[in-house]
Amino acid sequence: MTNSAPLNIALIGFGTVGSGVARILDTQAAAIASRAGREIRIRRVVVRDASKPRPFLPAGVNVTTDIAEVVNDPDIQLVAQLVGGVDPAYGYMKQFLAAGKDIVTANKALIYTHGAELFQLAAEQGRTIGFEAAVAGGIPIISAVTQALTGNRILSLEAILNGTSNFILTRMLDDKHSYGDVLKEAQALGYAEADPAMDVDGTDAAQKLVILTRLAFSTSVALNDFVRQGIDNLELLDLQVADDLGYKIKLLATARLNDGRLELSVQPTLIRKDRAIAQTSGANNIVAVEGDAVGMVTFSGAGAGQLPTASAVMADLIDYATGRTAVTFQSILRSAQQPSLPIQSPDELTRRYYLRLNVDDRPHVLADITDVLGRNEISISSVRQDETPEDRADGDARLVIMTHRTNEGRFRAADAELEKLACLRGTSIRLPVAE
């Protein structure tokens, strides 16, 4: 196929993604070699239990529990670091870079937490890090923002980046089930972890948004710089009322240039049903990128899963084999040196809002609440309170208020006053409405 020397790689981790990469390399060897310009050959695999059988590995591959065997093997040029979580992956990465190895990884938490430092370390060593698989699984969004759309100033990103949350929201509405019931179903199907906190509280989506924001806006940012809200307080009623009003509720990650400052948020958001983002169902991801030249370009597909993620890892392996990674990584390093944009204060986020308040079913409640909103200059667009069903467990009424455009700051002021009202029960919900 080609006369170049093979590229020898090591896989760290042989779980879902690692075995997917091995499977693709095993079944598509000739095609991959043609596209990469040389054979890509797994030489070593590091796992926790070396005695388990490992499918799709060619004969002669060394399976070990000892990371040092990879670090010290001068024939291994590239390491596919496919273990999740920050530790011990962080320590491994530093060892590999120090040993002069290039890295491809699917580890989003690691790139979020230590990306800047690891990129710098790689630059000092003359090495590269590929991380297409860290965001949005099989959707080639890293390559889009670092390569295909580089003729643009990026104006906004709007994305669904957490498949678990999107699966739960889709199923709740479709099957008329509660959040808790669908979460259990998602766990049984493998769409949600035993501990789903990072998925449903918005952390996973926010980390991915940060990684994209660094690349697309050359801006350094962390989770504490912006509003992050999960789906764990949503009720089926919220999804149904929004649906009646012409919206779907999605866990939307947004980064948008506003007068030279960056607006960032990860929040369940009401999105008009006719938009592609609203129609993204199940465990899928979508990223809508607006560039000053290209306009809106949308990328959608599987945001997770064995083979979609392995597809992204393979793209990085092939990019490395051809030499594309070396130039792309230089662009990423140059971009990181650009001056960061200022981040807009969360108080200034200006949108329409959906409020759902759980209230005591008695006189003057609506007057008390609308008085607080009015004094904080929050203008009401519509109000809806249906009769409380006999079988509702808590017996409280649900008051839904849509507001005109206002900002988060006014709500924070109103929140303190609302909390003092005796009529409010349990957890209220405040969701923005996308333009």
Place this chain on the structure above:
Amino acid sequence: MTNSAPLNIALIGFGTVGSGVARILDTQAAAIASRAGREIRIRRVVVRDASKPRPFLPAGVNVTTDIAEVVNDPDIQLVAQLVGGVDPAYGYMKQFLAAGKDIVTANKALIYTHGAELFQLAAEQGRTIGFEAAVAGGIPIISAVTQALTGNRILSLEAILNGTSNFILTRMLDDKHSYGDVLKEAQALGYAEADPAMDVDGTDAAQKLVILTRLAFSTSVALNDFVRQGIDNLELLDLQVADDLGYKIKLLATARLNDGRLELSVQPTLIRKDRAIAQTSGANNIVAVEGDAVGMVTFSGAGAGQLPTASAVMADLIDYATGRTAVTFQSILRSAQQPSLPIQSPDELTRRYYLRLNVDDRPHVLADITDVLGRNEISISSVRQDETPEDRADGDARLVIMTHRTNEGRFRAADAELEKLACLRGTSIRLPVAE
């Protein structure tokens, strides 16, 4: 920003796309230089009329009508060939390659007609050709199939690749206008050429499908190898009946692996309304790529227009400046050497069909037609004939038949018999239904 020498380029043509490229280079110079690793500098522009004012060009740029000034300028390394049509662009390209220059082009007809030969010529000269802008405007679909999805065996492409046709189909249904009226509107708005034949007869979409098929399936194919049908015979009634049945009609370009053979077609097709392709409206394009690992990944955005197309040209210019083009073009050349897949005979295309027959409004018509279909083993799923409106110009009835799965070959046999029926008037329509 960077210490590398500037990249000197020439623009051939300063129409819509050329002036868009100049505008981006003028307004985003620093950001482009950071991403490209060096300044990208327009040195010469070749136009038909050198006396016209040319906005966005920096002082000192030589504007000429003489292509030889570019060919003979040793300081110009890269030529952005932004003139449409096969001639004289084809001759220009050969001169540039012979003079040792690399090329970026937005010229789809040229890449379709002479791409293989020009790629070979470039390879012999050690030069490269970038053509992201030739297909789907601002959507980075060439980079997706040649880079981001290379870990996959591509199983299918389904795409809307002609913005003019999609604009016309969208407006016909939304505004309840005839094909002819909307075509005039599209021409007035600049969405359709004075001579729209290549857009509305499917040629433009088919040429783009061929370019994508060569890359995604490593298969050499030409327009005569597959079914190509335009939108010019569609009536508003077809769009309305399809809408009632739950479908949108879109000019769909399809390439699909079926048992090792490639099914190809460009046809107006009934697509279920809940699919993203059906929801692609106006002049937008969409490409849904199915890979064996990644599953379905969808790319959508503006398929034409000044800045979206210029965005794609800029991506190619930056890729060239960084050195990515050199490796990607080698992959494309290697891919072209793979054995071609056999093309499935059009007769074997197997789908459900929508038939609309213009018929004489008299007895036994339905019996005559269904007899022909039945004898050719075409099984009917549903029939609809509404009362003929008093104001219909031709006074003929419209008979709509949905069939069960059958193949194109049976229809070709039936067509000959149908033609002999005295009851058939004017142009009948046969459209496939997407799975």
